[in-house]
Amino acid sequence: MKILEIRGVSKSYGKVQALREVDLVIRGGEMVSIVGPSGSGKSTLLQIAGTLDRPTAGTVRVAGHDVSRLSDSELSALRARYIGFVFQQFHLAPGSSALDNVADGLLYSGLSRRQRREKAAAALERVGLGHRLGHRPHQLSGGQMQRVAVARAVAGEPPLLLADEPTGNLDSEAGAEVMSLFRRLNAAGITVVIITHDSEVAMACPRRIRVRDGLVRSEVT
Numbered sequence: 001m002k003i004l005e006i007r008g009v010s011k012s013y014g015k016v017q018a019l020r021e022v023d024l025v026i027r028g029g030e031m032v033s034i035v036g037p038s039g040s041g042k043s044t045l046l047q048i049a050g051t052l053d054r055p056t057a058g059t060v061r062v063a064g065h066d067v068s069r070l071s072d073s074e075l076s077a078l079r080a081r082y083i084g085f086v087f088q089q090f091h092l093a094p095g096s097s098a099l100d101n102v103a104d105g106l107l108y109s110g111l112s113r114r115q116r117r118e119k120a121a122a123a124l125e126r127v128g129l130g131h132r133l134g135h136r137p138h139q140l141s142g143g144q145m146q147r148v149a150v151a152r153a154v155a156g157e158p159p160l161l162l163a164d165e166p167t168g169n170l171d172s173e174a175g176a177e178v179m180s181l182f183r184r185l186n187a188a189g190i191t192v193v194i195i196t197h198d199s200e201v202a203m204a205c206p207r208r209i210r211v212r213d214g215l216v217r218s219e220v221t
């Protein structure tokens with residue numbers, strides 16, 4: 001099954017062409033890294049793949065749905081169902097507990113408050129933080145904060161996880177823990193796509209997408 005299908009996608013910001021007629025297919029169950037020099041178009045590719053931004057030309061399909069045909073509210077619903085996001089900066093609410101941070105990610109899922117909290121607790125358990133439900137971000141290490149962010153991304157059980165430099169703010173030990181978590185989630189069936197500058201992280205993925213000057217090339221180990 002093609003979880004993500006990008007055909008002839010270009011993206012321009014004024015005179016800057018960030019992506020040039022990119023074709024890329026990612027199948028359900030893959031674990032892929034996106035690598036390339038600064039400014040090559042990696043984040044733009046992830047934003048468009050994640051339907052956070054629209055391409056200037058070309059088509060993006062998520063689980064077979066052509067996203068250009070969807071209204072903004074349909075797009076939000078599609079994103080909530082199919083895609084979890086993890087970022088370098090964690091983006092956790094500082095005053096909220098780990099449990100609330102994860103449960104709030106399910107606010108638009110249609111679940112009751114109690115169900116959201118149950119799912120959030122299960123997701124935190126899954127990332128090894130079942131004993132930290134009441135801790136606020138400042139009471140957690142960087143690696144733990146990123147695992148809370150991963151729990152939030154997967155709590156709604158999306159088939160696709162998109163991560164932009166998830167280990168960029170972590171020391172090597174915490175980074176390795178987050179990577180082992182991604183591998184575990186991938187083994188359980190989630191498709192994982194990771195932008196990284198770290199060659200160890202890149203090589204830990206069976207497939208790499210190299211981006212250069214807005215063009216992509218795929219490489220399989």
Ligand SMILES: Nc1ncnc2c1ncn2[C@@H]1O[C@H](COP(=O)(O)OP(=O)(O)OP(=O)(O)O)[C@@H](O)[C@H]1O
Pocket residue numbers: 013016017018036037038039040041042043044045
């Ligand atoms: N919102 C924007 N407005 C104008 N130009 C942009 C915008 N976003 C990206 N660009 C430009 O598009 C090109 C690709 O940027 P992008 O952020 O996708 O690269 P990247 O590979 O993710 O870089 P980095 O590794 O530094 O994060 C760059 O030339 C960048 O300056």
